[in-house]
Every structure is written in C-alpha cells, then in structure tokens.
Amino acid sequence: MNQPVATEDFVSNVARELPYLRRYARALTGSQVSGDNYAAATLEAMLEDPSIMDRSKSTKVALFGAFHAIWSSSGSPVMDEETGLKARAQAHLGRLTPNTREALLLHTIEEFDFERIGQVMAVGSAEAEEMVRIAQRELAESVTGRVMIIEDEAIIAMDLQSIVADMGHAVTGVARTRDEAVALGTAERPDLIFADIQLADNSSGIDAVNDLLGKLGDLPVIFITAFPERLLTGEKPEPAFLITKPYTEEQVRLAASQAMFFASTETLHG
Structure with a gap:
C-alpha cells in the first residue's frame, strides 16, 4: 500500500497548525521542553510514516490525532525525577482519570467540538463529551490559592x-x-x-x-x-x-x- 506523499500545501498547512500543537503539548505536560519534545516526536514519526496523518480529516485534527497516538503510546508518562512544586503537580496528574485532561484541553484551549475531540482521540463524540465533564469536575477540586x-x-x-x-x-x-x-x-x-x-x-x-x-x-x-x-x-x-x-x-x-x-x-x- 502506497504511503501518502507530502505536498507543498500539506506541509504548509502542518506548519501553520504547529504553534497550536506546541501550545497544547505544553499545557498537557506543563513544560515547554517536554511539550516541544512530544511535538518534535510527532513530526519525526510523520516523516518516517506519513500514513499516521489521516488526510481525510482537517490538517489540525489529523496533526493532533498523530500527536495523541504518540502521547498515548508512551503511556502519557508521569515522570518522577521532578522535585518541589513540579513533583506535586506530576503526582496530581497521576490521579486524574486517564484521557480526561487531554479531552478538556482540546475542548477548551483548542476549541475543538466533541466530534473533533473524538476524531483526535479515536473515541465517539459522546465519550469525548463525558471525558470533558469528568475533567471539569476533577480540576474544580484542585487546590485554591x-x-x-x-x-x-x-x-x-x-x-x-x-x-x-x-x-x-x-x-x-x-x-x-x-x-x-x-x-x-x-x-x-x-x-x-x-x-x-x-x-x-x-x-x-x-x-x-x-x-x-x-x-x-x-x-x-x-x-x-x-x-x-x-x-x-x-x-x-x-x-x-x-x-x-x-x-x-x-x-x-x-x-x-x-x-x-x-x-x-x-x-x-x-
């Protein structure tokens, strides 16, 4: 089966959406370095196997979907080498329901509707909506200050x-x-x-x-x-x-x- 060939328009469209992927990745990880590493890994994976980008979807949805596949395959890691506030942040993340924070960030920061969230995360729109609701409830219980x-x-x-x-x-x-x-x-x-x-x-x-x-x-x-x-x-x-x-x-x-x-x-x- 032939892999899709990257066209000039496709590359241009990906480049246009890349800053927003990096914004999402940083919000997801809480770190510019870590977020950018995941965005870079997504681009590298796309170069090795362009088929991970579903060209039947919009460029942004396809790009975020490829990112989510990389993120999920890594186990959405909670690293333990951090100290202080970052360590407490990572511990908090480890207690959140899996995938819910990703869905909420896609919905709120990137303004994806539930159908597009489902396309990114390979779930139905109803499940995506429920993920968002769970995350909203759990984050509402976070510390105040x-x-x-x-x-x-x-x-x-x-x-x-x-x-x-x-x-x-x-x-x-x-x-x-x-x-x-x-x-x-x-x-x-x-x-x-x-x-x-x-x-x-x-x-x-x-x-x-x-x-x-x-x-x-x-x-x-x-x-x-x-x-x-x-x-x-x-x-x-x-x-x-x-x-x-x-x-x-x-x-x-x-x-x-x-x-x-x-x-x-x-x-x-x-």
Whole structure:
C-alpha cells in the first residue's frame, strides 16, 4: 500500500497548525521542553510514516490525532525525577482519570467540538463529551490559592477577578503597569499570576513577570494576549499557559486549575 506523499500545501498547512500543537503539548505536560519534545516526536514519526496523518480529516485534527497516538503510546508518562512544586503537580496528574485532561484541553484551549475531540482521540463524540465533564469536575477540586492579575484594561481585569473569585481563589490585587506589578507581588506573594503582555504605560507584562520570578522564585503564570503567535515562535522560552483574547470563562477556569498545580513558567525574554 502506497504511503501518502507530502505536498507543498500539506506541509504548509502542518506548519501553520504547529504553534497550536506546541501550545497544547505544553499545557498537557506543563513544560515547554517536554511539550516541544512530544511535538518534535510527532513530526519525526510523520516523516518516517506519513500514513499516521489521516488526510481525510482537517490538517489540525489529523496533526493532533498523530500527536495523541504518540502521547498515548508512551503511556502519557508521569515522570518522577521532578522535585518541589513540579513533583506535586506530576503526582496530581497521576490521579486524574486517564484521557480526561487531554479531552478538556482540546475542548477548551483548542476549541475543538466533541466530534473533533473524538476524531483526535479515536473515541465517539459522546465519550469525548463525558471525558470533558469528568475533567471539569476533577480540576474544580484542585487546590485554591492567591491570584494576582496584571492587566491594564479595567473591564478585563474585573472579569478575571470575578471568574477566579467564583472558583474560590483570593485575588491579591490588580496591577496596570510593570512597577505596580512588582510592588503588588512583593507585598503579598501570589500562588498564581495572570498577566497581559502589553501594559498601560507601554511596559511589558513579560518583564513584570520576570521581575517577580526573580524576587519570588518559581510561580505558575498564565499569559493573556490578542497575538499568541508572537509568543509561539519556538525561538525563545515560551509560556506553558497562554490564553488568547478574546477568551472564554471556561478557558480561564481551565488554565487557572491547570496552573495551580503546575509551577512550570520559565523566564521569558521580552
């Protein structure tokens, strides 16, 4: 049986979807390095055997399906060499119902409907929907804590405050600039930070986060931006948790629940 031949259009389509696969892989593993390793392994497998990409499906569904096959065949590993917060995060992941978090991330972060989730994970749409519901319930039971918001748009800041407070988190405050963020974070150490990229005085949310991580140590951070492609270049360290504006309440809830047990943010360069 002849294997499909990669066409220029096909390669271009895969390249266009690759940043989103990497975003999903990082959210899944909680680490840029680990996530990118799985994305790279998927591409290598596709080069060796192009038939793992089902060309009858959309490029994104086929690419994510190939990734899921690689991820599942590795046993969706929970590694034990981590220490501290990362070790606790991995222990938490090991207790989640198999496949449910994958389904929830596909649904919420990548905005796949249940039919496409089923195509990616090789299950029926009803089973995919049930997986999402289970994950939502289990993640809702995750630890709560103190959340700091770095956002210069008042309406968005109020919305984020409302969402995370409704989840049971305590909001330490809202900062509109880099200097305000450093002062607020230093005064009351948060357990989680939401950060916009562009702030009120044209300062950088990335710089504010790096300042805080330098003072406070490792903290989970969720970046919010209208231009995710600017942070998904693969050319420098990237956030493990990235929400695209306009976001949904479900995306914020999922990211907060994930990030609360992932301390995986690496220093970024603005």
